[in-house]
Amino acid sequence: MPAKLSVNLNAVAMLRNRRDLPWPSVTGLGRIALQSGAHGLTVHPRPDQRHIRFSDLPELRALIDDEFPDAEFNIEGYPTPEFLDLVEANEPNQVTLVPDHPAQATSDHGWDFALQANFLRDCVQRLKARRIRVSLFADPDAGDAGVEQAMRTGADRIELYTGPYGACHDDPARAAEQAEILGRTADAAVARGLGVNAGHDLTVDNLPMLVRRVPNLAEVSIGHGLTADALEYGMAGAVHRFLRACES
Numbered sequence: 221m222p223a224k225l226s227v228n229l230n231a232v233a234m235l236r237n238r239r240d241l242p243w244p245s246v247t248g249l250g251r252i253a254l255q256s257g258a259h260g261l262t263v264h265p266r267p268d269q270r271h272i273r274f275s276d277l278p279e280l281r282a283l284i285d286d287e288f289p290d291a292e293f294n295i296e297g298y299p300t301p302e303f304l305d306l307v308e309a310n311e312p313n314q315v316t317l318v319p320d321h322p323a324q325a326t327s328d329h330g331w332d333f334a335l336q337a338n339f340l341r342d343c344v345q346r347l348k349a350r351r352i353r354v355s356l357f358a359d360p361d362a363g364d365a366g367v368e369q370a371m372r373t374g375a376d377r378i379e380l381y382t383g384p385y386g387a388c389h390d391d392p393a394r395a396a397e398q399a400e401i402l403g404r405t406a407d408a409a410v411a412r413g414l415g416v417n418a419g420h421d422l423t424v425d426n427l428p429m430l431v432r433r434v435p436n437l438a439e440v441s442i443g444h445g446l447t448a449d450a451l452e453y454g455m456a457g458a459v460h461r462f463l464r465a466c467e468s
């Protein structure tokens with residue numbers, strides 16, 4: 221079965237937040253993504269709410285419940301008490317726990333599973349008691365040892381951090397090396413019964429090599445590259461609409 225696509229709405233929210241206006245609508249673009257066949261929506265609310273606002277979450281939950289009951293809602297973030305409360309209030313299908321410092325510009329590494337084992341186990345237990353699937357953000361080279369520790373937390377899946385792979389967009393040989401590193405960690409996870417998600421800087425161009433090396437990838441979550449595509453391929457239609465408006 222091909223990997224499911226969860227559309228990350230962070231970049232849409234960041235555009236919206238440039239003005240005190242309700243567009244582009246995070247929920248509206250989420251609706252279009254799901255109408256177009258995406259399997260789910262991802263948000264990564266950060267403590268400063270620089271893109272996704274906490275108030276976006278109930279609207280997105282309601283969109284899925286009311287219009288797309290088969291779709292999944294994935295909430296990502298660092299499990300502070302505030303984050304865990306936010307998650308429980310919005311009942312996502314999946315939570316992806318990410319070891320982000322609040323000051324970080326974006327996610328750039330996976331968990332140190334050995335160091336954070338007890339902390340992660342407690343968080344995973346709390347979330348699974350609410351029947352939420354838990355995925356843990358993992359370094360590309362987490363390998364056997366990391367995956368073994370991740371499994372011991374009770375998590376259901378890992379999410380491979382694909383940033384270093386995405387950074388090889390102009391160097392196919394290095395991209396192939398990175399895909400192999402990701403593939404070995406995915407193999408270790410699958411061997412232990414863990415599901416494998418992937419995300420960060422994935423694009424139309426770099427997805428094919430990844431899914432060939434990790435054929436049992438359960439889900440990819442994509443925001444930046446997909447939003448860039450939406451702008452590029454939607455630009456012509458938008459210009460036509462505005463030209464018509466100028467003529468009327």
Ligand SMILES: CC(=O)[C@@H](O)[C@H](O)COP(=O)(O)O
Pocket residue numbers: 228230231263264266296318325326327357419420421443
């Ligand atoms: C967890 C992860 O990989 C990130 O890609 C994240 O969801 C993106 O966050 P920003 O949109 O804040 O860069």
Ligand SMILES: NCC(=O)COP(=O)(O)O
Pocket residue numbers: 228262296316379418419420421422441442443444445446
């Ligand atoms: N979980 C990773 C994710 O959502 C990726 O976001 P982006 O790097 O594609 O913006």
